[in-house]
Amino acid sequence: MQIDGNMLEELKKEAMQNFVPILRDNTMKLIEERLELLRPKKILEVGTAVGYSAITFSKYLDEGGKIDTIERNDKRYEKALENISKFNLQNAINVIFGDAKEEMKKLPDSSNYDVIFIDAAKGQYIAFLEEAKRLVKNGGLIIADNVLFRGLVLSDYNEHKNRTAVNRLREFLKIIKEEKCFDSEVIDIDDGVAFITVNK
Ligand code: SAH
Numbered sequence: 164m165q166i167d168g169n170m171l172e173e174l175k176k177e178a179m180q181n182f183v184p185i186l187r188d189n190t191m192k193l194i195e196e197r198l199e200l201l202r203p204k205k206i207l208e209v210g211t212a213v214g215y216s217a218i219t220f221s222k223y224l225d226e227g228g229k230i231d232t233i234e235r236n237d238k239r240y241e242k243a244l245e246n247i248s249k250f251n252l253q254n255a256i257n258v259i260f261g262d263a264k265e266e267m268k269k270l271p272d273s274s275n276y277d278v279i280f281i282d283a284a285k286g287q288y289i290a291f292l293e294e295a296k297r298l299v300k301n302g303g304l305i306i307a308d309n310v311l312f313r314g315l316v317l318s319d320y321n322e323h324k325n326r327t328a329v330n331r332l333r334e335f336l337k338i339i340k341e342e343k344c345f346d347s348e349v350i351d352i353d354d355g356v357a358f359i360t361v362n363k
């Protein structure tokens with residue numbers, strides 16, 4: 164899919180000005196490198212925000228490829244639809260409105276996503292991972308953003324404010340490292356990103 168680079172830059176700037184936590188540049192670059200090699204036919208994204216990452220990913224879709232992306236915030240959902248229309252990507256990107264924990268459950272076992280990108284509430288990553296494992300194709304890739312949460316996860320951080328999210332991410336990292344079906348790599352750039360190959 165061809166994307167107007169200037170329009171994408173504009174969208175990124177606008178999102179940042181509005182404090183939308185879009186993918187950071189270094190992480191995006193790493194993900195783009197993977198997608199370029201994979202040329203996925205089907206991508207699932209958890210956490211659309213205003214559509215910046217989904218629109219960027221669409222560049223790497225195989226011919227006729229599709230992205231499903233889930234967002235629970237109504238304002239962001241509306242904004243994502245608007246942005247996707249601006250880029251004329253309505254046929255390539257399907258935005259699902261709702262809580263991903265529920266919406267993922269509605270997707271069939273036969274979904275066979277090549278890539279699943281998790282970029283939403285950190286406290287729910289383990290639940291998202293469980294569903295993603297079911298929905299990804301055998302040998303497919305799960306990517307999770309923000310897994311090191313500003314470095315807090317690998318430190319001895321134990322302040323009350325973010326304790327739950329930090330503990331849950333530690334548990335998440337343990338699962339992707341220890342479960343046999345996952346072959347994972349955690350990269351310490353930006354907010355931390357995990358690449359997890361699933362062998363069912
Ligand atoms: N992937 C986007 C950024 C996503 S920011 C990009 O890089 O452009 C995270 C988004 O996830 C927020 O908009 C938030 O509303 C949404 N979110 C968080 N938890 C969610 C959940 N359980 N279900 C659906 N959306 C969720």
Ligand code: MG
Pocket residue numbers: 184185186282283308309
């Ligand atoms: Mg993120």
